[in-house]
Amino acid sequence: MSRQRILLLSLFFLPISLAAAPAEIHANPERMAQHIKALSAFGANADGGVDRVAFSEADLAARAYIRDLMREVGLSVRLDTAGNIIGRREGSEPELPVIMFGSHIDSVPGGGNYDGDVGVIGAIEVIQLLQDNGIRTRHPLEVVSFTNEEGGLTGSRAMIGKIDDRTLSVVSHSGMTIGEGIRAVGGDPNRLDLAERKPGELKAFIELHIEQGAFLDAENIDIGVVEGIVGIRWWDVTIEGRANHAGTTPMNRRWDALLTAAEYILAVNRVATSMPGGQVATVGRIHAAPGAPNVIPGEVVLSLEIRDLDAVKIQRVFDEINVEGKRIADAHFTPIRYDEIDVASPPAPTDERMRRIIAKSAGDLGLSFKFMPSGAGHDAQDMALITPTGMIFVPSVKGISHSPQEFTSAEDMANGASVLLRTVLEIDE
Ligand SMILES: [Zn+2]
Numbered sequence: 126m127s128r129q130r131i132l133l134l135s136l137f138f139l140p141i142s143l144a145a146a147p148a149e150i151h152a153n154p155e156r157m158a159q160h161i162k163a164l165s166a167f168g169a170n171a172d173g174g175v176d177r178v179a180f181s182e183a184d185l186a187a188r189a190y191i192r193d194l195m196r197e198v199g200l201s202v203r204l205d206t207a208g209n210i211i212g213r214r215e216g217s218e219p220e221l222p223v224i225m226f227g228s229h230i231d232s233v234p235g236g237g238n239y240d241g242d243v244g245v246i247g248a249i250e251v252i253q254l255l256q257d258n259g260i261r262t263r264h265p266l267e268v269v270s271f272t273n274e275e276g277g278l279t280g281s282r283a284m285i286g287k288i289d290d291r292t293l294s295v296v297s298h299s300g301m302t303i304g305e306g307i308r309a310v311g312g313d314p315n316r317l318d319l320a321e322r323k324p325g326e327l328k329a330f331i332e333l334h335i336e337q338g339a340f341l342d343a344e345n346i347d348i349g350v351v352e353g354i355v356g357i358r359w360w361d362v363t364i365e366g367r368a369n370h371a372g373t374t375p376m377n378r379r380w381d382a383l384l385t386a387a388e389y390i391l392a393v394n395r396v397a398t399s400m401p402g403g404q405v406a407t408v409g410r411i412h413a414a415p416g417a418p419n420v421i422p423g424e425v426v427l428s429l430e431i432r433d434l435d436a437v438k439i440q441r442v443f444d445e446i447n448v449e450g451k452r453i454a455d456a457h458f459t460p461i462r463y464d465e466i467d468v469a470s471p472p473a474p475t476d477e478r479m480r481r482i483i484a485k486s487a488g489d490l491g492l493s494f495k496f497m498p499s500g501a502g503h504d505a506q507d508m509a510l511i512t513p514t515g516m517i518f519v520p521s522v523k524g525i526s527h528s529p530q531e532f533t534s535a536e537d538m539a540n541g542a543s544v545l546l547r548t549v550l551e552i553d554e
Contacts, residue, residue: 150258151490152250152542154535160246161538164190164230165238174529175238178298179231179273180306187230188310191245191270198252200268207283207320208272208312214252216265216553222328224552225267225512226251226545229274229504234298236275237531239521239538244333245270247542254546262553264328271504272310279303281504285511286321327512329479329552332505333541334516335533339524340497347492347540349518350484354499354506355403355432356472358439361464364389364454368415368423383413383422385459392449393429397442403498404433404442429463434472434498473506479515479548486547492540501526517544 167190168175168183177183191210195202200212213223228244248268255262271280276297282288293304293314304314312320336342336349366382390408397406410428429446433439447463454461480496487494499516508514519541522532 150254152539154539157246157250157538158535161238161242164242172529175232175236176234177232178234179276180297180299180301180309184231191230194249198249199256200252204311205320206313206316207280208307208310209280210270212268214266216262218263221264222326223267224264224328224549225269226331227269228332228334229271231273231275233275233527237528239335239531239533240526241274243335243533243538247333247545250542251546264553274504278504278507281507283317283320284322285507288317330508330512330514331548332503332516333545335521336518337501337526341520342522342524346495348487348494348544349497350480350494351475351499351516351518352496353434353472353474354503355434356436356439357432357468357470359466359468360429362427362429363462364425364459366423366459369421371419371421379421380458381421382425382459385454385457386425386427388453389450393446396445396449404438406431406442436472473509475515476513479513482551483515483517483548486544490543517541
């Protein structure tokens with residue numbers, strides 16, 4: 126590189142070099158821990174966790190706290206019609222698309238203090254760091270706290286225009302329908318079109334979240350670079366046998382649906398385990414009819430769930446289970462039938478460039494990282510449909526989540542926020 130070009134480049138970077146170089150900026154663990162603690166008071170239960178389901182009194186109070194926190198760091202706060210809390214910081218080039226980041230603060234019943242919360246508090250921490258270091262980004266920034274993540278990704282679904290009347294009439298954990306809940310938090314279920322973000326409005330979306338497996342904690346790794354959110358397919362599997370007297374029917378003349386089910390469940394596990402990769406397959410529910418001790422089971426209905434990052438892989442796992450199932454069913458004269466349940470959850474890969482930026486940000490900060498899928502659903506899976514999306518995972522001790530035992534250390538939370546800051550600045554370049 127010529128000396129002239131170096132001079133030109135350094136002139137170009139001058140406005141940034143006046144402020145602290147992003148490499149030297151680290152999130153403040155004590156401040157984040159204190160904000161998490163303050164947030165944990167809303168809906169606190171005797172087990173040390175929270176009951177803060179969306180639209181509850183606790184949720185409403187926590188939402189007010191988050192709005193105050195956003196204002197304190199200089200964000201201008203608004204609610205969209207889906208009730209998403211959005212704090213905006215203008216950029217130096219207002220016509221540029223928005224870099225959005227955030228997560229959610231609602232919990233499952235009997236939830237913990239980190240799932241979602243770390244992402245919202247971490248996003249606010251990033252804005253605080255920009256303020257403290259006098260950094261103005263080119264792009265406008267928006268911090269988002271999504272409505273009702275745990276009860277169906279309501280806020281992000283609204284942003285991508287995927288909420289219909291049927292969804293609005295679903296009764297949420299609060300006892301209110303989702304439509305009533307949106308109204309209760311200050312949104313307008315009749316004008317959800319106004320919450321939709323149009324193509325080109327967003328530059329990127331990034332979500333910081335605790336990892337809900339135990340990979341990071343077990344392997345002592347600081348940061349997970351999420352490759353995508355796994356797709357899910359569900360089936361009801363019906364096994365037809367013949368109900369008959371359990372006392373008078375000899376063992377060699379039985380069409381026992383539950384016996385087939387037992388071998389089938391083992392086969393599901395065997396297939397998923399024998400293929401290389403991160404796929405998972407589960408039988409989580411089983412119903413045998415007529416369900417009496419003295420009757421040979423005539424029919425069994427069980428659930429089959431398969432998850433993977435790759436839709437083709439999910440199909441391949443299913444096909445193999447199907448072959449195995451047919452073999453077992455034939456051996457017992459008990460046919461198997463599949464009814465697929467529409468859960469509409471295709472795999473949502475994150476943006477490849479986002480992954481690289483997150484990995485580089487972690488590396489520059491001297492943090493260890495690994496690429497990994499997310500086995501749990503997140504608002505990021507919706508956002509990935511309308512904008513380049515990235516996800517940053519931080520360890521959750523023993524991988525525990527959706528439980529009062531959920532715990533992420535202040536250092537790990539701060540590491541995540543530091544990576545988020547660098548990622549935002551890199552995207553802003
Ligand atoms: Zn979450």
